[in-house]
Amino acid sequence: MNSTLLNNIVRFIALLLLQIFVMDQVEFMGYICPIVYLVFIILYPVDNNRWSFLILSFLLGLIVDTFQDTGGAHAAASLTLAFVRPVLLKLVYGEGYLTKNLKIMKSPLDRFLLLLVLGVLVHHIILYLLIYFNISQVLQVLQMTLFVGLSSVFMGVVLFILFGWRSKS
Template sequence: MGYICPIVYLLFIVLYPVDNNRWSFLILSFLLGLTVDTFQDTGGAHAAASLTLAFVRPVLLKLIYGEGYLTKNLKIMRSPLDRFILLLALSVLIHHLVLYMLVYFNISQILQVLQMTLFVGLSSIFMGVVLFVLFGWRSKS
């Protein structure tokens, strides 16, 4: 859509299984970001932002899901929709702030960074929730 382009590859990082190997998750997140960098010519900004999000994700899961995350019994695909939206919103905020700070890399353009984080972040959250509900969400029953 030109100016506002939702970033949906974050769903891979957010929905990656909790109980899998952490090092492989970090490497896959980096490679995913590097692949996007290759096609968008952003010089490693997506790779750095994806790796940052993958590194911070356990803290976000512990913050949002509490004891359910510590027992390694967490299934994000079966979690309540409000918790998923909170996880996605925090993940998008962290990823987009890192991404646009690296893309602009100029403190005088901090308003542009915040504006892009807000608008692209809202569209990414919207698209992420729509895709999650359409293709993957199963409520606890």
């Protein structure tokens, strides 16, 4: 088993367990619960099989849905993020991200932060639109996207650094 596959398996399980058993139990100001499992989707290697990536992202969201009883909202938001990630990578890293054999774990912190912010924005808007599913709740959707998004970005950067970020020097 190669080290990339092992790293992905460990990251998948660790982020899932962290989300379910730690982050879901923490609520700041009564409703802000950071969503950290999407760091797996952001950090997934660019050069791996796209179909397995989409399936893993869906499965990750589905497992979180099972524990949070959110009826598929996390699965849909995770799959959407996985589907649009190539567009986000192109926006953040430019046209040549595929030919340069991009390693997100070795990219500069500001690039990762931009990718994470865009990913969190896409994920959280879809998630809270599906959870509230009512046009009269649009302010609630935006509020949750902003506040939970900020906490998710903060925790995502902390995890990125803890997972062994190494900037190209």
